[in-house]
Amino acid sequence: MSNTKLFFISIGIIALLAGVPHITANLSYANTTEIVETPKEKIISEVTEAEPFEEEETINESPFLGKWRASFNYDGTMGYMIVRITSKKGKMVGHIIAYEDDLGNSEGAKDLVLQFKKEKKSGWSAIYTTEYENETYQIPCTVKLLSPSQLQLSYDYYGFSDIETWTKEK
Amino acid sequence: MVALLAKELEWIDVQYWFSIFNDWSLVYVILPFFVFELIRYTVLKRMTMDLIKDSIANAITFVAFVSIEYILGILAVTKLYFWVHEHVSLPHLPLNWITIICCILLADFAYYWDHRMMHRIGIGWATHAVHHSSPHFNMSVAYRFGPMDAIFPILFSIPIVMLGFDPILVLLSEVFVQVFQTLLHTEVIKKFPKPIEYIFNTPSHHRVHHGSNRQYWDKNYAGMLIIWDRMLGTFEPEVEEVRYGIDKPVDSTNPITIFLHGLQRLVKQMKKTEGIGNKLKLLIKPPGWEPK
Ligand SMILES: [Zn+2]
Numbered sequence: 001m002s003n004t005k006l007f008f009i010s011i012g013i014i015a016l017l018a019g020v021p022h023i024t025a026n027l028s029y030a031n032t033t034e035i036v037e038t039p040k041e042k043i044i045s046e047v048t049e050a051e052p053f054e055e056e057e058t059i060n061e062s063p064f065l066g067k068w069r070a071s072f073n074y075d076g077t078m079g080y081m082i083v084r085i086t087s088k089k090g091k092m093v094g095h096i097i098a099y100e101d102d103l104g105n106s107e108g109a110k111d112l113v114l115q116f117k118k119e120k121k122s123g124w125s126a127i128y129t130t131e132y133e134n135e136t137y138q139i140p141c142t143v144k145l146l147s148p149s150q151l152q153l154s155y156d157y158y159g160f161s162d163i164e165t166w167t168k169e170k
Numbered sequence: 171m172v173a174l175l176a177k178e179l180e181w182i183d184v185q186y187w188f189s190i191f192n193d194w195s196l197v198y199v200i201l202p203f204f205v206f207e208l209i210r211y212t213v214l215k216r217m218t219m220d221l222i223k224d225s226i227a228n229a230i231t232f233v234a235f236v237s238i239e240y241i242l243g244i245l246a247v248t249k250l251y252f253w254v255h256e257h258v259s260l261p262h263l264p265l266n267w268i269t270i271i272c273c274i275l276l277a278d279f280a281y282y283w284d285h286r287m288m289h290r291i292g293i294g295w296a297t298h299a300v301h302h303s304s305p306h307f308n309m310s311v312a313y314r315f316g317p318m319d320a321i322f323p324i325l326f327s328i329p330i331v332m333l334g335f336d337p338i339l340v341l342l343s344e345v346f347v348q349v350f351q352t353l354l355h356t357e358v359i360k361k362f363p364k365p366i367e368y369i370f371n372t373p374s375h376h377r378v379h380h381g382s383n384r385q386y387w388d389k390n391y392a393g394m395l396i397i398w399d400r401m402l403g404t405f406e407p408e409v410e411e412v413r414y415g416i417d418k419p420v421d422s423t424n425p426i427t428i429f430l431h432g433l434q435r436l437v438k439q440m441k442k443t444e445g446i447g448n449k450l451k452l453l454i455k456p457p458g459w460e461p462k
Contacts, residue, residue, distance in 0.1 A: 001403035009401055010283070017276045018333040021269045022260065024176050117182050125182055135252055140182050158248045158338070 063148055064092055064116070064124075067169035070153075078102050082169065083113055092116035092124075114153075116143065128155060175267040184265060188342045192349055200352060204309040207358060211308075223423035225310040230425035231300060235315035247324060251337035260334035270343075273335045274394075277343035280326035281351075281393035286404070288322055289388050292436055295457040297322075299432035305415045307380055312352040316432055347393040351376075361408075371396045374408045381412040 068083045079101040085094040094114030100106040115127045123144025130137055141155035149168040155161060211217040255262070263269045288294035297316030304311045323344060330340050354376040361367060361374045371392040379390040389406035392399050399405040420431050440449045448461040 006402055010279075013279055013398075013401075014276070014333075017272045017279065018260075021263050021266075021272045022334065024172065024266075024268050025261075025264050027176075117180065127182065135256065137252075138181065140185060158341075 062087070062092065063145055064143070064151065067097070068094075068151060068166040069169050070164060070166040081109075081113075083166065085114070114143070123152075126153075128153065132160070175271075176264075177266055179265050179267070179270075181265060184270065184339070185342070188346065192342065192345045195349055195353075200309055203353075203356065203358075207308045207356060210358060220423060221306055224304055224306055225308070227423050227425040227428050228304065228310040228314040231315050231429050232313035234317070234425075234429055235319060238317060239320040242320060248337060248341070250324075251328070251331050251340065254328055254331045255337050259332050262336070263334045265336065265339070269335065270339065273330065273339050274343045274346055276330050276333070276335070277327065277340065278347050278392075278394045279398060280323070280330060281344070281347050282391050282398040282402070284323050284326045285391040285393070286388075288319075289391070290456050291454050292439075292457055292459065293318075293453040294322060296432040296436040299416055299435075299457075300429060302380060302416050303420045303428060303431065305419065307355060307357055307377060307412075307414045309352070309355050311380075312355040314428070317429060350394045367396075369395060369397055375399075375405075377412045377414075378406050378408045380414050382415045382417055383410055383413055385410070386412065 064085050065087060066085060068085065070081050070083060072079055072081055079099060081096045082098040082100065083094045084097045085092055087093075093112060093116065096109045096111045096113050098106050098108050111129070113129050115129075117125045117127065120142075123142045126141050126143045128139045128141040130139060137157075137160070139155050139157045139160065141153055141157075143151060143153050146152050146165070151166040151168070152163060153166065154163040208217070211221060285298075288298035297318035300316035301311070301314050301319070304314055327340050327344055331337050351371070354371060354373045356373050357377070359373045362370075362372050366372065367374065371390070371394055375390045375392065375396050378386045381387075381389075386406060389404055390396065390399050391404055396405065420428055422428060422431075436452065440452050443449050443452060443461060445461070451461070452459065
């Protein structure tokens with residue numbers, strides 16, 4: 001088979017396999033932006049599905065909720081971040097609310113850092129958002145309580161692996 | 171149906187599904203299958219010391235291959251992938267079934283070309299010949315790797331990242347194809363029903379790829395789908411009984427000899443060849459090439 005023929009068949013295959021996901025992605029994006037008005041009944045049913053009363057109640061009691069202090073080392077600067085874990089629509093999320101350095105200087109923030117996904121035997125599986133050399137990574141991790149005032153977050157992700165211990169703030 | 175395939179998925183679930191095949195298949199298919207193959211060899215009175223030593227050597231080359239991959243730095247490679255993803259990529263694709271399926275198919279197509287290149291240029295064959303040098307054919311042969319086998323696939327997967335696919339999804343898809351390919355290294359399964367043999371790469375097609383019979387050279391490069399070979403003119407069905415190995419056998423079960431024999435032969439050939447231009451040409455010309 002000639003090289004030109006091999007080249008054009010290959011380009012065709014690549015265009016097809018890359019084109020299909022791009023086109024469907026654009027179509028479904030167009031679909032979601034077109035439907036601006038959602039029928040009221042649907043909103044109501046979605047809301048009740050997402051936040052059943054009992055579930056909200058149990059999550060409210062979750063020992064994860066509250067303020068936590070985590071140490072970090074950023075380019076050699078040691079410091080702390082204060083993370084507030086709250087529950088929104090029945091899902092627990094953690095936001096960084098402040099950074100503090102060793103000298104006690106602090107700075108406000110509002111970055112999403114932790115999204116709880118599923119409860120497992122070994123703890124909660126979650127997504128940890130972190131920055132490394134100016135790139136943001138979303139790392140699957142496991143979060144579990146060591147005690148009511150200590151939380152352990154561990155991950156092993158393509159060479160990044162660590163176990164962090166966070167302590168509860170009063 | 172399309173809506174279902176286009177529904178956004180959670181990363182954590184996707185990684186879990188991949189791990190069932192990519193990681194755990196070693197425990198629930200590959201090892202039990204290898205044990206079955208060993209029993210079969212014993213029953214057929216084909217169990218020899220050479221076969222045992224060959225299998226051990228295969229496992230050792232695998233350890234060497236994995237160590238090199240670590241030294242190269244999986245982190246350095248993934249960082250390169252992430253850099254490409256952020257800076258030289260088409261719009262990033264959402265994580266859904268359509269994206270996953272197309273990514274696996276692209277990884278499979280990349281595997282075809284990577285594999286074809288390893289057979290058709292001198293430096294590629296210097297490392298890939300290790301995989302082909304076993305005179306046996308069983309699951310353990312799938313783990314027989316050469317010293318640079320981890321490097322060439324990078325050249326072919328970076329373009330997939332440039333097409334907008336997530337680097338981690340590309341890596342998971344590559345491992346998926348590799349694990350599928352591993353399962354083909356067996357003499358136990360003769361042939362599947364015709365439609366399967368038509369579309370998929372099967373043990374029969376892959377035995378041909380490992381054949382030293384002249385008509386079987388450089389055929390059936392496929393990973394998962396044999397249709398790539400059918401479309402690109404490299405398909406050959408299994409007719410004559412396959413003699414496994416390469417035309418100039420290594421005749422050794424020493425893992426170091428096996429691991430380095432391809433490179434050693436290439437260096438020897440380069441020393442013998444006159445002229446720097448010709449020496450370099452040996453790296454990119456097909457194996458066996460000689461200056462006129
Ligand atoms: Zn091969």
